[in-house]
Amino acid sequence: MSDDSPDALSGKRLHSPRPRSKGPRPRPVPPLLLGAAGVAAALLAGQLLPLTPLVNPRYFPTTGAVLAALADDLARAEFWRALGDTLVAWAAGLAIAVAAGAALGILIGSLPPVRAATASTIEFLRPIPSVALVPLAVLLFGTRLPSTLLLVVYAAFWQVLVQILAGVRDVDPVAADTAKSLRLTAWQRLTRLAWPTALPYLMTGVRLAATVALVLAVTAELVIGSPGLGHEIAVAQTSGAAERMYALILVAGALGVAVNLGVRALEREVLAWHPAVRGEAQW
Amino acid sequence: MTVLRKALLVLGLPAVLFAVWWLASAGSTSFYFPPLSEIVAEFGETWTAERWRDDVLPSVARLGAGYAASCVAGVALGLLIGRVRWLFHATEPVLEFARAVPPPVLVPVIMLFAGIGDGMKVAVIVSGCLWPILLNTVAGVRSVEPVQLDTAAAYRLGRTRTLATVVLPGASPRIVTGMRQALAIGVILMVISEMFAAQSGLGFAIVQFQRSYAIPAMWSGILLLGCLGAALAALFTVFDRAVLHWYHRQRTEEA
Numbered sequence: 001m002s003d004d005s006p007d008a009l010s011g012k013r014l015h016s017p018r019p020r021s022k023g024p025r026p027r028p029v030p031p032l033l034l035g036a037a038g039v040a041a042a043l044l045a046g047q048l049l050p051l052t053p054l055v056n057p058r059y060f061p062t063t064g065a066v067l068a069a070l071a072d073d074l075a076r077a078e079f080w081r082a083l084g085d086t087l088v089a090w091a092a093g094l095a096i097a098v099a100a101g102a103a104l105g106i107l108i109g110s111l112p113p114v115r116a117a118t119a120s121t122i123e124f125l126r127p128i129p130s131v132a133l134v135p136l137a138v139l140l141f142g143t144r145l146p147s148t149l150l151l152v153v154y155a156a157f158w159q160v161l162v163q164i165l166a167g168v169r170d171v172d173p174v175a176a177d178t179a180k181s182l183r184l185t186a187w188q189r190l191t192r193l194a195w196p197t198a199l200p201y202l203m204t205g206v207r208l209a210a211t212v213a214l215v216l217a218v219t220a221e222l223v224i225g226s227p228g229l230g231h232e233i234a235v236a237q238t239s240g241a242a243e244r245m246y247a248l249i250l251v252a253g254a255l256g257v258a259v260n261l262g263v264r265a266l267e268r269e270v271l272a273w274h275p276a277v278r279g280e281a282q283w
Numbered sequence: 284m285t286v287l288r289k290a291l292l293v294l295g296l297p298a299v300l301f302a303v304w305w306l307a308s309a310g311s312t313s314f315y316f317p318p319l320s321e322i323v324a325e326f327g328e329t330w331t332a333e334r335w336r337d338d339v340l341p342s343v344a345r346l347g348a349g350y351a352a353s354c355v356a357g358v359a360l361g362l363l364i365g366r367v368r369w370l371f372h373a374t375e376p377v378l379e380f381a382r383a384v385p386p387p388v389l390v391p392v393i394m395l396f397a398g399i400g401d402g403m404k405v406a407v408i409v410s411g412c413l414w415p416i417l418l419n420t421v422a423g424v425r426s427v428e429p430v431q432l433d434t435a436a437a438y439r440l441g442r443t444r445t446l447a448t449v450v451l452p453g454a455s456p457r458i459v460t461g462m463r464q465a466l467a468i469g470v471i472l473m474v475i476s477e478m479f480a481a482q483s484g485l486g487f488a489i490v491q492f493q494r495s496y497a498i499p500a501m502w503s504g505i506l507l508l509g510c511l512g513a514a515l516a517a518l519f520t521v522f523d524r525a526v527l528h529w530y531h532r533q534r535t536e537e538a
Binding site: 124 | 292293294295296297300315368369372373374375376377379380381382383384385386387388389390391392394395396467470471474475478479486489490492493498501504505508509512513515516
């Protein structure tokens with residue numbers, strides 16, 4: 001029996017890679033360090049690749065050039081105004097979508113006949129890509145904020161509605177019967193039973209909607225030309241300022257990361273009482 | 284009776300909404316909201332066999348190509364990254380960032396490299412569809428029951444068989460979730476890539492109608508795009524049921 005054979009008595013994970021040498025296994029590198037190394041490698045590749053003949057530096061500027069452009073942008077008022085516009089469109093659109101989605105979801109979900117009658121319509125409307133509304137938005141609102149809002153709200157609304165519907169359906173039947181025999185009023189049942197059950201689902205919906213809303217906000221700005229980061233990217237592209245374009249894309253990515261982290265933190269905060277981390281509803 | 288009731292439930296509201304739209308817009312003189320009867324009539328005239336061949340089918344073909352490539356690459360890379368611990372930790376921050384970038388902002392970048400041809404549009408679709416599939420595959424692979432992996436190792440299944448019979452089925456619910464998210468993104472990117480620079484395609488045609496103020500034709504395009512999205516979602520549900528029937532059965536039994 002060789003020394004690397006799996007050994008149940010030692011409690012070693014049987015599927016772990018077998019050490020190549022007979023010596024003790026090297027201590028694993030901490031994940032944080034590995035992650036930092038990965039980021040550094042990506043940045044370094046971005047710096048070195050344009051210096052080789054493989055890619056044209058006019059299309060793919062070095063990391064250094066992009067960061068310089070970013071620093072340039074950070075000092076300009078227009079950049080901050082664009083960032084503010086995007087954030088306003090995102091937040092307002094998300095707020096409208098969440099309020100409408102939650103209200104309608106609870107209403108539809110707690111009335112079984114309505115739920116049954118609307119299911120097919122929701123299933124049809126939900127997958128309609130919101131960019132299909134771009135021409136309509138342009139005609140109705142031109143290149144102003146409401147154009148962006150129309151797309152953001154349409155895309156984010158379904159995420160919330162679908163999750164809430166799943167959440168309201170998830171009410172424990174025993175708890176529902178108990179509430180009935182205790183003669184809770186409809187309002188009490190709504191606030192004491194349906195709402196707490198649906199809240200984790202709502203938070204899942206908000207998390208998904210927040211991401212989608214940012215994507216659609218930037219997309220609308222990019223395609224329609226309403227003010228914001230997306231529009232700045234389009235301007236940078238048409239004026240051939242590749243460094244600035246990459247810098248703004250980095251900002252958009254950072255914004256995406258910030259939204260993800262923020263919503264996750266909110267979720268943990270709101271659901272601190274919840275015994276389990278809930279999975280997403282399967283639709 | 285129950286069949287009739289079901290049919291009524293499924294078709295009732297859509298029929299009512301359609302009728303309401305039809306009646307409410309019947310006398311419409313609004314330029315932007317033409318009567319539905321006009322849109323429906325325009326639908327047949329606009330989406331001729333020629334247009335299907337020149338605009339609709341190329342769009343769908345590009346979507347199919349980009350989506351298929353994303354699925355293959357996403358699952359393959361996801362299996363690799365999910366199984367190799369150091370690789371997972373090294374790539375996690377970069378991948379999380381890549382996923383967080385709103386995919387449409389990459390359209391201008393990809394245009395620089397790939398021009399404005401079919402390749403650019405497929406690349407745009409891949410650049411958005413890859414991440415949800417990849418990251419969900421990684422998460423799925425990492426959440427496979429350790430007991431199952433240990434069992435596979437105890438039976439000395441070997442690397443390939445473990446991957447094919449334990450890891451892949453275990454990760455498949457998450458993979459399918461990722462593929463569903465990617466499909467929605469793919470449809471959006473298909474339209475956007477054609478709105479930017481194209482001579483053909485569904486997105487191009489709709490924007491063209493809007494710019495030339497052919498409003499009923501524009502509405503018919505929006506309707507067609509909606510039907511396409513709904514049809515793709517329905518197809519995906521069939522796929523999901525077929526591939527994951529064991530998983531859905533398990534879930535309903537648990538419930």
